[in-house]
Amino acid sequence: MLQPGHKRPGCFTGGGMGLSYKMRLLILALGIGIATTGGLFIKSLLKPESFGVYGPYRAAAIDEEAQIPIRHATNVSCYSCHPYEAKIHKAGLHKTISCEFCHGPWADHVAGSKKVGTLPVKKDGEITTLCLRCHNTEITARPHEVIKTVAMPGHLESQKVKLTHNCNQCHHVHAPLKYINRAKQITESAEKAL
Numbered sequence: 001m002l003q004p005g006h007k008r009p010g011c012f013t014g015g016g017m018g019l020s021y022k023m024r025l026l027i028l029a030l031g032i033g034i035a036t037t038g039g040l041f042i043k044s045l046l047k048p049e050s051f052g053v054y055g056p057y058r059a060a061a062i063d064e065e066a067q068i069p070i071r072h073a074t075n076v077s078c079y080s081c082h083p084y085e086a087k088i089h090k091a092g093l094h095k096t097i098s099c100e101f102c103h104g105p106w107a108d109h110v111a112g113s114k115k116v117g118t119l120p121v122k123k124d125g126e127i128t129t130l131c132l133r134c135h136n137t138e139i140t141a142r143p144h145e146v147i148k149t150v151a152m153p154g155h156l157e158s159q160k161v162k163l164t165h166n167c168n169q170c171h172h173v174h175a176p177l178k179y180i181n182r183a184k185q186i187t188e189s190a191e192k193a194l
């Protein structure tokens with residue numbers, strides 16, 4: 001029990017610390033002032049030079065981005081040297097797909113108008129992996145009306161083939177329904193002939 005008139009230890013009852021209310025307020029205001037000025041000073045030291053010229057970002061970043069060499073080209077830029085692949089690709093359902101998506105960037109292959117490097121050409125199982133990056137039913141986030149998808153191994157089972165088959169054994173990589181439509185035409189005309 002505290003006796004009447006007894007001071008609670010550590011309790012500011014005015015004059016206890018020898019500081020007036022006003023004085024403490026002043027110290028607090030001064031502290032905030034010093035912290036703010038210091039903060040602003042450090043910010044001015046760290047702020048990149050061109051920050052804020054156009055908006056809340058570094059104006060120099062625009063020039064830096066523009067200096068990065070362009071590594072990709074268009075499908076049209078492949079056509080002149082690869083007329084055979086171009087003809088098939090343009091006629092098929094993959095006509096909207098970039099050559100470079102499957103083969104890698106132009107800059108690794110061509111400089112000026114000369115071939116300077118080899119692009120990777122996928123084969124066997126690598127081709128199946130590539131196709132399934134776009135056509136796998138397990139990619140649930142993509143609306144299936146946009147890119148038709150297949151479930152594996154169901155798609156191969158429905159074709160009654162061994163599960164070791166790769167996609168390009170039935171689908172032409174550059175025009176995926178080329179062989180399949182041709183096969184349909186042949187079987188249909190054969191049926192008509194009967």
Ligand code: HEC
Nearest residue numbers: 075078082085086089094097098099102121122127168173
């Ligand atoms: C969907 C992916 C895909 C697209 C798009 C694609 N390719 Fe291919 N391409 C392949 C695959 C896979 C092979 C290997 C074919 C095989 O072995 O059946 C290949 C083979 C080739 C080859 C032959 C390479 C060799 O030496 O065997 C050339 C050249 C080529 N493609 C050029 C092109 C061009 C040009 C385009 C665009 C007009 C293009 N490709 C679009 C996947 C693609």
Ligand code: HEC
Nearest residue numbers: 077078081099100103106110113114115117118119120121
């Ligand atoms: C200046 C001509 C030229 C252009 C443009 C060109 N290629 Fe080639 N490419 C060649 C030559 C030459 C070869 C080797 C002979 C062949 O396979 O026809 C080749 C081969 C390839 C191969 C087989 C692997 C290799 O590198 O040897 C692929 C894949 C290929 N090109 C894809 C492309 C794609 C995709 C583009 C467009 C981004 C493209 N090419 C643009 C000239 C060219």
Ligand code: HEC
Nearest residue numbers: 093097101127130131134146147148167168171173176177
């Ligand atoms: C970059 C994504 C992409 C890659 C990789 C890709 N495709 Fe496609 N494919 C498409 C698009 C887009 C279409 C056209 C839309 C559609 O019909 O599904 C298409 C169409 C098709 C179709 C016709 C579907 C229909 O409409 O009946 C088949 C079959 C197909 N691709 C098989 C393949 C095979 C086999 C491979 C591997 C060599 C492959 N695709 C690689 C995007 C891709």
Ligand code: HEC
Nearest residue numbers: 128131132135148149150155159161165166167169170180
């Ligand atoms: C044994 C042959 C065969 C193999 C291997 C094969 N397909 Fe097919 N695929 C077909 C046939 C045939 C159709 C057309 C079915 C139809 O019209 O009813 C088809 C249709 C498709 C379609 C269109 C589906 C739709 O809803 O219309 C896509 C996408 C496709 N295949 C992708 C692939 C991919 C990716 C692979 C490799 C993982 C592959 N296929 C392997 C024979 C094959």
